[in-house]
Structure formats: structure tokens, C-alpha cells
Amino acid sequence: MSPRWLGERVPRLEDTKLLTGRALFTDDVDLPGMLHAAFLRSDEAHGVLRGVDVAAARARPGVVAVWTAADLGDYWKPGPLLVPPPPIAGIVFNAATQVPLAREKVRHVGEPLALVVAESRYLAEDALDDIVVDIEPLPAVMDLEAALAPGAAVVHDELGGNLAARARQTKGDWAAARARAHAVIARRFRYDRGAAAAIENRGVVAAWDARSEELTVWDTTQAPIPIRNGLAGMLGLGQSQVRVVAPFIGGGFGPKIMMFYPEEVLIPWAAMRLGRPVKWIEDRRENFYATTQERLQIHDAELAVAKDGTILGVRDRFLSDTGAYDPYGLTIPINSQCTLLGPYAVPNYDSEFTVVFTNRPIVTPVRGAGRQHGVFVMERLLDLAARELGMDRVEIRRRNFLPPDAFPHDHQILFQDFRPLVYDSGRYAEAMDQAVAAIDYERFVRVEQPKLRAAGRRVGLGIVSYIEGTGIGPYEGARVTIEPSGTVRVATGVGTQGQGHFTTFAQLVSDVLGMDPSKVQVITGDTREFGWGTGTFASRGAVVAGNAVHEAAIRVRKKVLALAGAVLDAKEDALVLECGSVHVKGAPERAIRLGDLAVKANPLRGGVTPGTEPGLEATAYFGPDRGNAANGVHALIVEVDAETCEVRILRYVVVHDCGTVINPTVVEGQVQGGVAMGIGNAFYEQLVWGENGQLMNASFMDYLLPTALDVPAVEMRHTVTPSPLNPLGAKGVGEAGAIPAAAAFAQAVEDALQGGIEVLEMPLSPNRLFELMQDGAA
Amino acid sequence: MKPAAFEYLRPGSVDEALELLERHGADAKPLAGGQSLVPAMNFRLAQPAVLVDLNGVADLAGIAAADGGLRIGAMTRQRAVERSAFAAERAPLLAETLPFIAHPQIRNRGTVGGSLAHADPAAELPAVMVAAQARLLLRRRGGERRVEAERFFTGLFATALEPGELLTAVELPAMAPRTGWAFAEVSRRHGDYALVGVACLVTLDGRGRCASARVALLSVGEGPVLAPSVAAALAGAAPTPEAVRAAAEEVDADVDPPSDIHASAAYRRRLARVLTRRALTRAFDRAASR
Amino acid sequence: MIVEGDYTFAGTREAVWEALLDPEVIAHTMPGTQEMVRVAPDRYEGRMRVGVGAITAAEFQLAVQLVDVVPPERYTMEIDGRGRFGFTRGTATVNLSPDGAGTVMRFRADMQVGGKIAAVGQRLLDSVSKMMTKQGLEALAAEVKRRLAG
Secondary structure (H helix, E strand, C coil): CCCCCCCCCCCCCCHHHHHCCCCCEHHHCCCCCCEEEEEEECCCCCEEEEEEECHHHHHCCCEEEEEEHHHHHHHCCCCCCCCCCCCCCCCEECCCCCCCCCCCEECCCCCEEEEEEECCHHHHHHHHCCCEEEEEECCCCCCHHHHHCCCCCCCCHHHCCCEEEEEEEEECCHHHHHHCCCEEEEEEEEECCECCCCCCCCEEEEEEECCCCEEEEEECCCCHHHHHHHHHHHHCCCHHHEEEECCECCCCCCCCCCCCCHHHHHHHHHHHHHCCCEEEECCHHHHHHHCCEECCEEEEEEEEECCCCCEEEEEEEEEEEEECCCCCCCHHHHHHHHHCCCCECCCCEEEEEEEEECCCCCECCCCCCCHHHHHHHHHHHHHHHHHHHCCCHHHHHHHHECCHHHCCEEEEEECCCCCEEEECCCCHHHHHHHHHHHCCHHHHHHHHHHHHHHCCCEEEEEEEEEEEEECCCCCEEEEEEECCCCCEEEEECCCCCCCCHHHHHHHHHHHHHCCCHHHEEEEECECCCCCCCCCCCCCCHHHHHHHHHHHHHHHHHHHHHHHHHHHHCCCHHHEEEECCEEEECCEEEEEEEHHHHHHHCCCCCCCCCCCCCCCEEEEEEECCCCCEEEEEEEEEEEEECCCCCCEEEEEEEEEEECECCCCHHHHHHHHHHHHHHHHHHHHHCCCCECCCCCECCCCCCCCCCCCCCCCCCCEEEECCCCCCCCCCCECCCCCHHHCCHHHHHHHHHHHHCCCCCCCCEECCCHHHHHHHHHHHHC | CCCCCCEEECCCCHHHHHHHHHHHHHHEEEECCCCCHHHHHHCCCCCCCEEEEHHHCCCCCCEEEECCEEEEECCCEHHHHHCCHHHHHHCHHHHHHHHHCCCHHHHHHCEHHHHHHHCCCCCHHHHHHHHCCCEEEEEECCEEEEEEHHHHEEECCEECCCCCCEEEEEEECCCCCCEEEEEEEEECCCCCCEEEEEEEEEEECCCCCEEEEEEEEECCCCCCEECHHHHHHHCCCCCCHHHHHHHHHHHHHCCCCCCCCCCCHHHHHHHHHHHHHHHHHHHHHHHHCC | CEEEEEEEECCCHHHHHHHHHCHHHHHHHCCCEEEEEEEECCEEEEEEEECCCCCCCEEEEEEEEEEEEECCCEEEEEEEEEECCEEEEEEEEEEEEEECCEEEEEEEEEEEEECHHHHHHHHHHHHHHHHHHHHHHHHHHHHHHHHHHC
16 A cells, blocks of 8 residues: 555646536526525614615515515524634633624624515616615724723623623743843734635525425535534524535635525525525625625734843733624634744743724634734744844744654643644754755845845845644544446545645545546535535645545455455455456456446345445544644745835745645645735735725725735745644645745845834735835934 | 616617717717726616617727827727737837736727726826827717817816717827837736826937926826926936936926825825836937937 | 815805805705705705716715804814715814905815725725815805805
């Protein structure tokens, strides 16, 4: 069973379908008699909802139904709390989950007020214009600090204030560390909000078959199984009566998790009520309000260092925006809290976060999920400390890396999976060495940069380290089946949004069963095919579902060997699986094709030995004890035009360690895409809000998503430190690229401007850079 | 994001189009490349009752010689001008500018006339036409007139076009000898609306002094903005780096830039000065070598 | 969004004051105003249509409440406009002071814009408000001049 396919650059098996337009996306689902839905959304960020008059809309020809909150009856109830608060001593958590249609109050721009179902989307949108809404505006809660001040307007009246949560995690003795520090660096950092901006917006198609009493829902979700289970409960159906299909999805990035969005909950309900299929496809403007977002945090952080640059401790107090509701609990701030520690030995840590309700759309994890904030704060503090101590920025990092023999390393705080934050493995200094070599750090700093500066060019380098906690539980499963045709089918519950699952999972199976990956058919995200699991998030697909797939394949292999041994009259250890057949070692003529063996595994006449399981099929589950720690280093070189304040990225190097690499092309694609998102967060993407809670850039005209023209090709290197926490030794990579880009970018811009400014906020637009440089000059 | 209902008409000739525009008056909107109008319709910000599609009209597209200069039909795709060697030879400023307009996909559909008639203050073509002293041909039933570009653009998305009138072509005059050109802009991403852009044409006299400098900017006012102060500062001067720098500073008096989420008025003023200096420098270099 | 400035009218403070609060004058001079009715001494209601270029003129239901009225010196308008493309609301303060034979009007409006026009039209908000302010002031000056002449 020597690995032939593991680690190979197998071209993505799903791409033929995707590139030739034959992949099924939710909007491709077109059913006879299908109706189309549109939602009326609030123009106000905060207000008392006095009335929604839908009479004219109901009277419009072609309109089939119009519902407001008042029309939903018992079906109106707040959505589920998806992630409960973690067991941290002294934690405060106030739950307020999203509602299907607003009633009494509106709490963010874009909150749905009414659902229109009509014969076409055009008619449904015509009807939206017929609806008259009466909202008495209230002051919008926007500023995180002002929101907590006495007398502030309150988003959820029943809570009496805007505090969503507060939790403190500590380790060691910060005060003592600070007291003996040679220097203490203290700054305020701000990281602003952006959109996940997947290329495909959300969509739901639901069809109720009254004869079979089955509900089928096509949904752009990252977590079809939890959605099935939740919908069944809400609609009073058995779980087996509901089939949720997450077909091909054009990007997830977090917000397509099991959110139980209003549309996700109402479209199936409407389809059942009307007895006709109903489709809703989110448009881009809706996506800017109705799909969850992330990233506004404000940190007041301090780093205590010894004279030689050794980290003595960190203290952090931060505010985290959860928007109008907090259904996803505290995953984001806990990730920020944990990820700040990075690959470093931090003996003393005192971190407290305060989560705040505001009149902005709901916050849930978006690729990185709070991790980038931690990395930004820590890496910026280290840069400032290095400057203060007169040290090289690479040197201060090297001095503090956890050594390879420090594992498992217990940080003595809880991670987002409610398990202790224990790093499993990593070779951090080695990753840094590779990055330093790849970007030619010494030569750049000593030769190139001085030469270019002398010629009037402002070039700068940024180089930062990070950790990404990945591959958390609870579990995923997979079923592997050898079909009589000889094809192998793999079914798993995770949904797929472009990650390359069809290829990496196939590779895991092909080695075990001795066949070409192209002969392995992978099915993801259809609850009828596989009904147990949680979903695709937290960089866990390859780690958790991957190990389940691998284990299921091993079990099928055992069945193959047992049956083939009997059929070929040979000992199991004398059998070879190769090219879709089993043969006896040294006697290739004594062989049977796997398909034929599958036929024999399903006897149609006569008796079998009691206990026989039919078919060459096995199901396996994998659940890790806790998440593992992937790591990496990003290094880039930028040039700043000091007159126009434009910033150009000249080179971008990533060294990444995701343990065992199943398919380097897939891994590099993930990193490249992550870097694009990171560059977006650092330089282009920012949701801009008016003081009254209006989103001022709800289109791609004004929300600047970087394009292929704006993102450099990443030069990629790998270090490989397999995780001891799973048989494959894999670590996650889905979010890695997005996490440290802002920190690296900030350092590089500062370096280019030779310390004229401090970059303590993200994103940094040219306009903002202009202001900072004016301030610096003043 | 679906448009409101509208009546769609597709005339086959200019005369037919003019008749439809006259008949439907203010209810009608001509459809050229649709790169601004159609998104506005999908947002339901534009809800014309009647759409008169010009894409089936013969004789509105094409690039031809005219008085030593160039005549471009209103329905000529921007990409067609970009690819025309003849246009590049006769109107190098236009050729240099075209790649800055949005993306190739948009230029494949977007037309020269559509952009001019739309008169977006952030559009490149209006500024180029003002710098180049182009004339716009406007036709109505039973009549035609020519309007100087400078007078065609009358305000924010406002032009001299009257109801029932159609922009049919634009004429760029021949460039004088020893004329140099340059276009420069700063946009957030490739293809975005420019934060500021500058188009300029400069002509040197026999002694190498500035005989004429036409500098037109975009995104700094209600429409394309001509910079007479810069021209005045350069008139008769030798275009030394110091003189160009000083003249470029004068642009501040000619612009009244707006603030938006991408750029404050102050930042736009900075960009206007820097880009004017850079564009003039390149234009004078070119003029000297011709 | 803050819109502020000053403007000198060739007329007495009383004449300017009278013109400013005359619903007829408001209807004539405020760009896009279709109708303006003084429903109470301190309250106006009406409709306006604002369109720019290809953007179809959007109709707004407009209500203006006067507060802090000190003739002929100053007043504040609480403005509330709602339409299908969104809303605009805020306060505008007007101060009049004599300046030789003329009158200087200082104004400062703090306006909020919401809905579709804010979401996809931010690029033009500043320019549109500048344009409307300019048009309004010019029309007002012409009206004041006409009245004084007549």
C-alpha cells in the first residue's frame, strides 16, 4: 500500500464539469410550476416597525402570496443559538438570535420585513415596490465604545444594554511580567468589517412532494446535514422526510454555514404551504446586508519584552462587533484571543473581550474567523518592539518561537472547540528560515532596498509568522462503495464550495484500493447520500472528513482482500490491489476485477455465513480529540508611491505547513485564494457605514474586491510537520492565506516609508494612507 | 435585481430612431452599449418606459478620416477604437486613454457615443474630447448641429442634447505639429472609476516654448473640467521641470472635487496636482520629439 | 452629510425672509419640487422629484417642520423625505444677517441619506448635493430679485 497518489498534483477532477458549465448550482434547479420569491428589506438600520402594508402587493397580478411577520403565526420564532458560550469562568453571554421576518423592531439595514412569492422574480420585485412600510427611526448603534456607554440606544430592549458577551482568559501573571519588562509597547489596533463576497450569492429552492411526503431543499449551505435536521424540527417532519442538497457552490468562506437564515427557513415553509416549488436567489445587493459578515474589532494591547526581545507577556482588551444578533456565539473573539499567541512562547497572558450588539448585519465567521485580528495585533506589537529595541524583526521572532521539542504545548486557555488550546506540532523556525531564503531577506535589506531608496523608490518588506488552529471536531463520516461497474463511490456529509474535495478525497481512496483517482466518484453535501456529520468550516474538510474517507477505504480494502482470498484461493497477504483488480502476487493471471468482486459480494441465491455483510462497502467516522495547529510565514515586498499613496505588491512569498500535503496544487490554490482575500482585507475591502447605519457601498462598484489583476501570484513553499492527532497527519489550510496578509502588508508599508507612519488599522486605503502621511508630515 | 417593465424598440435606421425618440419624448431612453444604463435599470434606479435600442441601427458605427482628423460614429465600440491603428495615428491621446476605461469586457460593449452622452464626471472619454477640442454631431428630425465638447458637457450627467436629439458622431480635429499628449489616472483597482484622471495635449512653438496646453480632468467636478489656470501658467514658457511643476500646482484653482468613501476632496486635489505634473511632463517630452 | 455655505442676496432681510418661507417660492426654487403646501404655519408638505442623468427622477414625499423660528433672523427646518429609492432626512439651519443693502444667508444642513440611493449612489451624493444647493440658491436669488423688481 505504498502511497502513489498521496502528495501528487492530480489535476482537479471536478474542473471539467465546472469549466464546461455542466455542474449543478442551486440557481440551475428549475422545476415545473416553480414560483419565485423576493424579500422586502428594511431601509432603516434601527427603528420601531409600525406597519407593513402589503395589500397592494397581494392584489398585483402574478403575485401568489405575501407574508409579513404577523402572517407567520406559530412558525415565527427566533433562530437557533448555533454555538453556545464556552465554559470559561465568569463568562457573560446574552443570546439574541435572528428572526425570520422583523416584527416590532428593525435592527439592521436589509433585515427582511416581508416575503413575496410570485410567478416570476420580475413580478415579485414589482410587488416589493407596492409595499408601504412605516418605520419610526431610532438612533443607530454603530460605535462599539459609544454602544456600551450609559444612555446609548439599545439594539435589544429586553437586554437593557448592548453587551452581548464578555470573557477573560488568563495565563501566568501579566502584572508581574509587566513590572519586570525592559519595555512595554502599548497601542490601539482596529480591524474593520468586510464582506465574504463569494462569487455565488446564497440561494434556496424547495419542493414538497405531497404524495411521498418528502421535502427536498437545494441550498447553498456549507452544512447540509445540520440544516436538514433543523428544518425537520421546525417543519414538524422526520429527518428522513427532508433531503437537503448542497450542490456545487461558488464559494462559502463561512457565512454559508448552518445559519438558518430567514430565507433558508421560510422558502421550504412557503413551498409546503403553497404546494409548489419555490426558488429564492439572493442578489448582490441583498448579499451585502442579508449574508453575515465579519471583522470589526478594536484592541487595546500591550506587549512586555525583555531587553533581548524575549516576550514576557501580553495584555489585550478588545471590543468585537457581533452586529444585530449573535447566533454564532463567541467563535470569533475566542479565535482572536487564541490566535494572538501565535507560534511564540508567551508565559503571561491576560486577554478579555467584550462583544457588542450594533445595528449592522449579523457577524459570523468569515475565512479566518477572528484569527487575523490576533495575528495583526501580535505581529504589529513585535514589529514595534523590534524597532524600540533596535532589533531585527526576523530576529525578535526567532528568539520567541516555540522550539520543535516544545510539543504538545499547552497555552492554558480554551480554544473555539471548547478544548484546551494545545499545539500538537510545528517547526516554526524552519518555516521562517525558508521564507527568509525565498524572499532573499538579507540581500533585500542590505543591498536592494538601499539601492532602490537611493534612486527615490520607496520599497518595503514585510515578514510575519502565524498559527492557524484547524481541523476541529466533532466528527465527519464517509461511506466507500465499490460498484459492480468497478467505479468507487465515496459519499461524505461535508458540503463543497470549491475546495477540491472531489480530488483530494479520491486520492485518499485510490492509494488504498489501488486504482486511478479518476475512477473514484465523490459525492458531497447530499443528505440522502450521507446523513451524519456537521459541515465544511474551520479548515476541517481534509482533516476530519479526509481521515473518515481514508478509514472507510481501508475497511473496504479489508473486505476486498477477504473475499478475493476466498475467490482466488489465496492468502490475503499474497494479494495485490492494482489498476482496479486484485491478483495473486507473482501470478497475474489469478485475478479478479473489483467490479466482478462487488457482484460476488452480493449473493442472490443460496445461503451465506451468518454475519455476512453484503457488498464491498464500508462506513467510517473520524473525530479528533482536538484541533491541530497549522502554521506559516508570509513575506512580501511592496512599493509605495508617496505622491499618489498607491501601493503595489512586487513579490509575495508564503511558506506553509499543513502537515501531510494530499495534493500540492489544491493546497496552493487554497493559499493563493486566501492571500487574495487577505490582500482584499488589507488594502481594498471595507464596508463603509453612514452614522445612521446605512451601508454606503452595497455593490461591487464601491466595495472593492481585488481581482486577478490586483493580486500577485504567490510564490509557495511548504514545510511538512505531520499532525500526531490524525492518521493522515493532515492539518487544515482553507483559511491560512487570509490570516497574516494584513500584518505583513502593514509592516511592509511602514518599512517602505521608513518609519514615517505607524499602521495600526486595517484596511489601509490610499486615501487613509494619504491622511496618515499628512499627519506624519505635520 | 430585475428591471421594471419597459417597452423595447429596435429601429433599423437613424431616421427611424429619431422618429421614435421624438414620438416618445422624455419617456424614451436610447440604449447604446448599455454598460451604465442596464445596471441602473437592474437596480431600478433607471426606469425608462421605452428603450430605443440603437444596436440595430446601420451607419452609426465606424472610424473614418475627417479634415485631417478623425470621425468616430457614436455606436463604435470602445474596443474597436482601441484596436484601430488609424485612430491611434490620428488621435494618440484617445488611443492612450482607452485601456484605462473599465475592463476589456466592458469596452467590447461600451460605445464612444454612449459614454459621451451619459456624461459621467468620472468617465475618461469626455475629458479626452474636451482636451482634444472635439466636436459632437447631434441630429434630430430634420436637422443636425455640431457642438464643441467644452459646451456639450453642461453639468452632472448633463449635456447639450435636447429631447428627441441623438448624438451620432464625434469629430477629433487634426493635431498640430509638435504636439504631445498624455493621459494619466489613479483608480483603486484596474478598471475602477478613476479617483482623478488627467488628459492633456500640449503644442510647442518653433522655439520650443509652450504654444498651447489643454489639460482636462475627470472626477474633480460635475463633468470634465478644463484647467485654464494651468494653460495660462504655461503659455509661452519653456516647459522646464520647474515650470511644469509650478503650472501643475495651478490646477488647484480649476477643480472642485467631491468627497466620497474612496477619496476625500483633499486627496483628490493632491492627485490632480501630481497627475497633471506627470501627464504634462510626458506630453512635453513627446511634443519635443515630434 | 453636511452641506453648508453662504449667499448674498440683493434685498433686505425682511424681503429675503418672506421669500424663503413662501411655499410658492420654495416650490419654484427648490430643485425638483413638484408641489409644496403650507399645512400649518410651521409645517410644509409636498412632493419632489430628483433625477440625475439616466437615473429616473425619484419621487419623494417631503415634510418640513420649522422650529426655532426667529423672524427675520433664523430658523431651523426638520426635513423628512421618503420615496421608493430611499429616504433623506435631517436638519437645516438658516441665518440671515444684513450686509449693506443686501442680506447674507448662512446655511448649514446635516442630512442623512438612506436606502438604495445610499447603497449604490454614494459616489455621486456629494456632487448631487452641491449641484442642488447651487441650483436652489441661484433660483432663490432670481426669485428675490424678481420680487424686489416687481
